[in-house]
Amino acid sequence: MLLRIDTSSSLPIFEQLATQVRQAVIAGELTSGERLPSARELAESLDVNQHTVLHAYQLLRDEGLLELRRGRGAVVTAHAAxxxxxxxxxxxxxxxxxxxxxxxxxxxxxxxxxxxxx
Structure with a gap:
């Protein structure tokens, strides 16, 4: 899954990332148990702050779409779809x-x- 940010968008970067992950879950591109890149890896690849990625991941965790596991990163939950x-x-x-x-x-x-x- 390829995540992109639009620097000209009025949406905050963390919300852009969260939206793209939600859409990938809905489309079936991300399935239960699938791991997302670590916050550090994703931040480096997008050239954004790691805390921005963590904010997106935490938002998705609060929605029940991701589990954040220390040492394992962000994992799509079983009931996400x-x-x-x-x-x-x-x-x-x-x-x-x-x-x-x-x-x-x-x-x-x-x-x-x-x-x-x-």
Whole structure:
């Protein structure tokens, strides 16, 4: 799995990393028991501070997607993929309904991010 950062993004680097790991779990690119690079290795390869990577890993640990093991690094949890399955099911239904209504996904995304979704 290749992680990248976008220095022009308004998202903090730790959030960019966490998002990419989440997406890899959802897509099945990362599976249960798979180890991620150590924080030091990943920080060096991306030329970022090690604490930035640790922040991303800790966020994912708090979400239940990673286990942080001393000496073993970050490991994808057994239930990581299951964690998102109900949401993925709901999103498939939303995507189907949007298509039936002729509504572009960009409009759906705007509705999701709006504070005052009708």
């Amino acid at each position: 299951e964690h998102y399955e109900p949401l993925l099911t709901a999103l498939r239904a939303v995507r189907t309904e949007a298509a039936a209504l002729g509504l572009p996904l960009s409009a759906v995304a705007a509705m999701l991010t709006s504070e005052e979704t009708p």
